[in-house]
Amino acid sequence: MHFQFPGQLAWAWLLVPVVLLFLVRRRPKKVKVSTLAFFKSLAHVYRESPWLRRLKKLLALLIAIATVGFGVFALAQLVVAPEAGDLKSVIVVIDGSASMAANDADGRSRLDVAKQRVRNRLAGLQSGIGVLLMRYDHRPEILVPHSYDRRALLRALEAVTVRPVADDADTALRLAARLAALHAPAAIWHVTDSPLLRSGLSEDAKEAKSAEEDSRRNAEGKGSKSGDGEPTEAIEVATLEERLGLADDVSIETLPIGLPTSVNAGITGFQIRPRPLERGHFDAFVEVHARGPTDVEVKLEVRMDDKLVSLRDLTVKPGAYERLLIPVEGTHGSVLTLQTRAEGDVLGLDDVVHARIPEARPVRLLWIRKKEAIDPFTQLALVALGEEGVLEAFEASPEAYDLEKETFDVVLFDGWLPPTWPTNLPALVMKPRRSLGPIRTVPIEGDGLPIDELRAVDEQHPVLYGVASDRVAVTQTAVLEAGGSLSPLWTGSMGPLLVAGEVKGQKLVIAAFAADRSERLGLMASYPLLLGNAIFWLAQGDEEERQGNNLQTGRLVAAEGTAITWHDTAGSEVARSALAGGGTVTELDRIGLWRIGEKAGSASLLSKSETLTGTGSQDDVAAAPVGTSGFLSGDLRPLLLWLLLILLVVEAWLFHRHAVY
Amino acid sequence: MADEQVFDADFLQRLRTLFFKLRRRRMLKQKGVQQTQALGFTREFKDYRHYTRSDDFRAIDWRLFARVERLFVKLYEEIQEYHIHILVDRSASMIEPFPRKRIATLRLGVALAYLGLMNQHRVSMLSFASDVKQEVPPLKGQGHIHRVLQHLTGMPFEGVTELACLKQFRPKRDRRGIVFILSDLLGREPEEAAAALEISTSWPAETHVVHILEPEEIHPDIDGEVRLIDVETQEQRQLTLTRRDMDRYQEAFEKFLADLAQSCMRRRVDYVTWRTDLPFEKMFLELLSRGSALSQG
Incomplete structure (x- = not known):
């Protein structure tokens, strides 16, 4: 037994005045009269013995308490859970992604079929089982929170529409699993045309995943040429329950929609x-x-x-x-x-x-460095990128530093920092010698500290894509402070030497090492790769624009x-x-x-x-009843309201039937 | 209310004034005192007349015969003397919950006694509740009014009204009597009063029933849940009374008064309601103007 809106139980404080009024109720006024003869003739119909009067008063108190109690329970929506072992709730997760708009047969969309399937299921669901309705595409959306109101549920179900967006069933199901755990034992009904079946990823899903991986690589110019859709890497196969981390008393059932043919x-x-x-x-x-x-x-x-x-x-x-x-x-x-x-x-x-x-234009980079501090490896890397037509680098000395003159996509501060920190451009900072703006650094005196073994903290970061961090040895020129939204990418023995992140909307990559003084870096492909990654990651927002x-x-x-x-x-x-x-x-x-x-x-x-989705059927199968029915189970609000009405009628009959004013 | 206030100097002064008012009114009506033309046996000489054979020879005035040698008999004035019985209800309902009823009753009793004593009638003060009790022995002469006052002042009001006890009251037939019953006539049952007054038909006296009533007894201001306590029997009854109930009560009480008046009329008993909220003098004059023998002087 539980309450849907336990906050409403606060109305139970109304019982305090009821009981107090009973306990300290005003005694009847004593009135002395010359004779009772006339009153006796008057009140012959009300004559009742003192014990009956006391009983009626007690009964009145009980009726008042019961009336308030039933009202409070109805407000708080008392729900008596079905018998032990039975379901307490069902989470209906309905796919509302683009593929659900497909018309497989008989002119009905997959979403229509899905709605019908859910309606059939709900019809067989015992009223004491709460239902939560959720739709999802690339993000989940709870349409009806845990409720026993089937009408509201069906109304919300009818209102579900398709959005032309790809789905992300995992996110939705993880959320569903967490919600189901709140009302366990629970079942998740996942209505979808996605090939995500009980035993983990299906063959179709594996295929789709591998193909998407190929597609991504191809788009990046590194993909395979094959078009046969063979998976190129091992796909982790785990049961759906394991992947979602389902509790023992939560089950998931996929209702597949969409014809595979x-x-x-x-x-x-x-x-x-x-x-x-x-x-x-x-x-x-x-x-x-x-x-x-x-x-x-x-x-x-x-x-x-x-x-x-x-x-x-x-x-x-x-x-x-x-x-x-x-x-x-x-x-x-x-x-x-x-x-x-x-x-x-x-x-x-x-x-x-x-x-x-x-608009066809490459990334425009402003490279500011001191004339005497030219780094041939950096220059070589930028020239190489420029030859591919994807980068246009402009060199400038600190004296000519003026970001307002030209429009640039990224600024590179190489061994020099301006007097005030510019906040309007993504910046790549190399070899900073002092702290400025979001840069917090402690310079290392002398020629720097050789680091033979770097530790890559976040190898998945786009800046480190393709960079062989384990083979790199560098000379650290400063220790960076990676705080807030700046995360360390490389860490040496003294602290971070490569950090990246976004500070107040400004993207930043800070590198505290000298390529020209670093062993096995300048001549490796990792350096231009790192530099290019950093520049294009910094310019990514504009890349889409371009x-x-x-x-x-x-x-x-x-x-x-x-x-x-x-x-x-x-x-x-x-x-x-x-x-x-x-x-x-x-x-x-x-x-x-x-x-x-x-x-x-x-x-x-x-x-x-x-x-590629569509793995089920279009048949409207009437589902078997779910849950056991009982008079005192489920949402007891209607019963409580009826009892309250009956009590009021009984009270009126017992105590007010003679009172005609 | 304190006894001093029942019979204070002001009240006695008002009583005297009332008495003189009454006497003046009698004189204006030329009714005189209760003297008749009939020969009586009192010692008040009135006239002579010639002796006839039917006259008692003992009435012959032999002194006059010796002087004028003719037989004359003396005529004496016959003075009618009444015995006034004043029966005062001394039950608890006469003092609770409305003390004004006691005051009105005592004042009325004293006024009647004063009137009787001033007119040389015999006055008896009795009280009744569950039995009839002689409070003051028959008195004659205005000098006894203080005794009446003194006695009534100390008279306790308590007990239960048993109107049937009026049967115990049997006025003597030696002289004509006037009976005043001063009571609220509230017994156990409303019908009890009319039945109890039946006995008055056997009394050799004219009977006046003065029904002492408090206005609130006719129109009680009670509403809601109340615990009613009978001041005589201490019986309690808890009721929830509505306005409609009180209307029905009033109807029942008025019917009780009407039935009582009807019953008294049938038995040639004078019946008058005495509302305690009305002026005493007005009510008293109205009482005497109803043809009581007492008002004839």
Whole structure:
């Protein structure tokens, strides 16, 4: 037995005056009369013995206490748990990601099927079992907290819609598992078309995961060329229960939706890059995935400002992908549209990608160093990056230091710091000799301290991507203080010598070592890699900008503005939504072209997991009843209210039936 | 209320004034004292007349015969003397919960006694509750009024009203009597009063029932849950009374008064209600103006 709203039990304090009034109630006024003869004739109908009067008073007290008690319990929503071992709650986790919009058969979307499946289940669920309804796409959202109100639950279920966003079932299920533990014993009903089954990741999921990994690598220029979808690394296979950390008394059941035989083809990867040294020419990287019982014939249309410029015919094996590099010519602001068409395609949300042609320019770096303190290894690394056309480095002496003159993406302070710390640019600081702004450093006197063995604190940090930290030996010039949001990446015997982080919105990488005095660093590939990683990580925000802000749906965009407007390829506004509280961050929850103030971009689904999902059936199966029914179990609020009404009627009959004023 | 206030100097002065008012009114009516033309046996000589054969020869005035040698008989004035019986209810309900009833009763009793003594009638003071008790022996002469006052002042009011005890009261038939019953007539049952007054028809006297009432007895101001206590029997009754109940009470009480008046009328008993909130003189004059023999002087 428990209360849904235990705070309402505070109303029980009303019992105090009730009992007090009974205990210290006013005695009847004593009135002396000359004779009782007339009163006796008057009151013959009320005549009652003293013991009956006392009994009635006690009964009145009990009725008052019971009335207040029932009222308080009803307010606090008393719930009597079903018998031991039975379920106390069910967490319904419904997938609301893009793939749930697919129409597998009979014109119903997967979401409709999912709703029907849940309705059928809820119909067989005993009323004493609380239900929590949660939907998710890339983030979970609790629609109905733990409740016994089935009507509210069904209303909320009807209101669930699909958002064209990829899902993140793990996050949602972890949250569901934690919520279920609060009301254990509990069951989680996971209604999804995702191939996440009870025994961990399914073959489909493994395939999808490996393919996404390949896709990512390919986009970074390091991927495999294979298109057969074979997994390239071992995938951790653990049971779902283990991965979610489910308690013993919490079970999870997946209700699969979506026909595995459905045909779907969609664009799952896209990136547009300017060709080096070819202004106005771009390469569009496209990845197309398909699923179906047999090979899927896919037509890929390439349109520039709604004009068809290219058409590709692809044959994609089920579960496999095709990756293409499509040369594109366009001017800044033009809209590139890619669309796949396949016979029997069940999901339209993944068929289209819009992209704004970005302004073609490399990362602009301002390198400030003293003339006499030139570091040939740094210069060599920057030149190498510049040759690839991705970086444009400008050298300046401290005397010419002026960030306002030109527009730069990143500033590199090499062995020198300005008098006041600039806060408007991401900064890479090398060999700092004093503390300034967010930099806290203690210089090491002399030529520095050779460090043979570095400890990489965070090898997964983007700045250290591909860097062989264990093979590097450096000469530390200062000890850095990694506090607050600056996290150490390399630590020597005296303390951190490479830190990175974001301080008050400004990205920072601070390196307290000299490449020219470091053994096995300057000549290794790790140094230009480290330098390039640092520069591109620092310029990452602008990198998206340079690539036209062509982002996945669900991403958060930071921009100054009061509303986000959505446009078609002709530039006409199709939707507008105000930004809550005039905020600067908003989520991209549509597919199309968007604009916030001066910032513009596009949003596309681009999710392999959304394109390839569909593992269940469309059948509406009536579920077996869950839980045992009982008169005194479940939500007792209606019963309590009835009892309260009956008590009031009894009280009126017992004590007020003669009182006619 | 203190006894001094019951019979204070002011009250006695008012009583005298009242008496003179009454006498003047009698003189204006030329009724005179209760003298009749009938020959009586009192010693008050009135006239002579010739002796006739039917006259008692013992009435012949032999002295006059010796002087005028004719037979005359003396005529004596017959003076009618009443015996006034004043019965005072001394039950507890006459003092509680409304002490004004006791004061009104005692003042009325004293006023009647004063009137009787001043007019040379015999006055007996009796009291009753559960039995009838002679408080003061028959008195005659105005000088006894202080004795009456003294006795009534110390008379205790207690006990239960048993109106049936009026049967114990039997006035003698030797002289005409006037009976005043001063009571609230509240017994165990409302019907008890009318039944008890039945006995008055056997008394050789004219009977006056003075029903002493407190206004609040007719219109009690009681509401809500109360514990009622009968001041005579100490019986208690806890009731929740509503306004409607009190209306019904008033109806019952008024019916009780009406039935009592009707019953007295049938038995040729004078019945008057004496409300304690009304002026004493007004009520007293009204009482005497109802044709009592006492008011004839």
